[in-house]
Amino acid sequence: MNQSLPALLCLNAGSSSVKFSLYKVANGSPELLFGGQIEGLLTQPHFKAKDVQGNLLNERQWAKPQRRAEAVEIILDYVKAEAKGYQLKAVGHRVVLGGTEYAHSVVVDEAVLAVLDHYAPIVPSHQPAEIEAIRLLRESHPDLMQVACFDSAFHRTKSELADLYALPLSYRDKGLRRWGFHGLSYDYINTQLPQLDQRLATGKTVVMHLGSGASLCGLVNGKSAYTSMGFSPLDGLMMGTRCGSLDPMIPLYLMSQYKMAPAAVEKLLIKESGLLGISGISNDMRDLECSAAPTAQLAVDLFVYMLAQQTGTAMASIQGLDGIVFTAGIGEHSPLIRAKTCEALAWAGVEIDATQNASSNHQAHRISSDHSRVAVWVIPTNEEIVIARDTWQLINSH
Structure with a gap:
């Protein structure tokens, strides 16, 4: 990739799919270049990439299942090949639960990963896959910044009462709270309402x-x-x-x-x-x-x-x-x-x-x-x- 124009890769890793979007940054604001996904990882993986208008850019299919590590590398290779003229600066990951520790997005290090591991059993269909994608990229591309963006963070403004279950308070301190999710979606809607x-x-x-x-x-x-x-x-x-x-x-x-x-x-x-x-x-x-x-x-x-x-x-x-x-x-x-x-x-x-x-x-x-x-x-x-x-x-x- 050319070293002149910054680009950001967004990943949303699920149990059997990995969705991605590549953004360029122009005048300080991210703008979508293209996006897509690999779905059906556990059966017959299917890769699709589309441009901003929804036109098909690339499509591939495999007869055998692919590991998530392979899927992430396929996406990275495609991004590097197609996004000439841009420098990939960081990867932003959708992560479902950041707990009380993270009310905002955060740069990932080992301490952050330890917190995410702690909460993974609460969301077994989502969080383990998201953590795995982060670790795979940290291992294969250690110089690439990783950012965790949390679905739970938007709801950290709720009152203490709105967080509580009627259980002994010791369980609240063990993480049994009304966390709330889909926060990235609500955050976006919230930015649109004023206009x-x-x-x-x-x-x-x-x-x-x-x-x-x-x-x-x-x-x-x-x-x-x-x-x-x-x-x-x-x-x-x-x-x-x-x-x-x-x-x-x-x-x-x-x-x-x-x-x-x-x-x-x-x-x-x-x-x-x-x-x-x-x-x-x-x-x-x-x-x-x-x-x-x-x-x-x-x-x-x-x-x-x-x-x-x-x-x-x-x-x-x-x-x-x-x-x-x-x-x-x-x-x-x-x-x-x-x-x-x-x-x-x-x-x-x-x-x-x-x-x-x-x-x-x-x-x-x-x-x-x-x-x-x-x-x-x-x-x-x-x-x-x-x-x-x-x-x-x-x-x-x-």
Whole structure:
């Protein structure tokens, strides 16, 4: 790479995929060059890279599984080959949980990794893969700065009460707190509100991050005051394959009465429940919306019911509601879920404009009616730009 123009690589390592984005830095602000992912690492890995307009730049497939180390190196080799004229300055990683230790993004060293290892058992589907990607790059490219950007950090502004479970306080000190997640997405939405709707930026807003993983965040004057996810990303809303809020006695009952091993219960709650478990068809909302099966409709209805229920909890926690923001895959692309959710919240003064809601507008746009007491927006999220922004700031501060 040429030594003149700085570039930043953002990585999001999952259990069977690694997503990446490369940003150039022009006039002090990161700008996307291209991005992509390797998915299906455990089966037949598939690599795709696309430019800013979504045009396919490169595609490859392998017949045999690839280790995560191989996937990371494939991405690095591709970036180096394609991003001529840029100098890779650092790699920013999405990391789910940074605990009380990290309320902001941080440059990774061995002490940071020890903290991340400590919290890894709380998020076994995410954190171990993220840590592995960091360690692989530290070993293969020791001079390349690594930055950890945390999904939990945005929620460190919540009150102590909003963090607590009604357990002996000694367990709080052992890490049993309502951490909250999807913070990179909420951070991005929070940066967009001042230019879109000043009332929501300074008021009381519920942001709904609705994707395969789903949660909501109650903002008060631009700071997180409530979130539906708790100790782990399993809590709160119904999700693609995760159950969401559950009576704590249920796992104990399954183990004692049905002799299910802890690993089997974990698999049930994380991988076999949610939309997939109720419908018996799919974990993808798009499939369920197109299906005439009664169980598909039941899954959609339960998703909306739990979303409206959690919104009520958020309203009580933040003492009001000035606005709602829909974001992420379902939030941005499902007029049906938006309409059903707002109908369930009509009692709170929520009313949408059906034409605006059905619009194929992919930019941020307001969908509430002129008569709605509560403003309702659809705002596309961008977690990667938050990672790039924080990474660049840390480069400059070092």
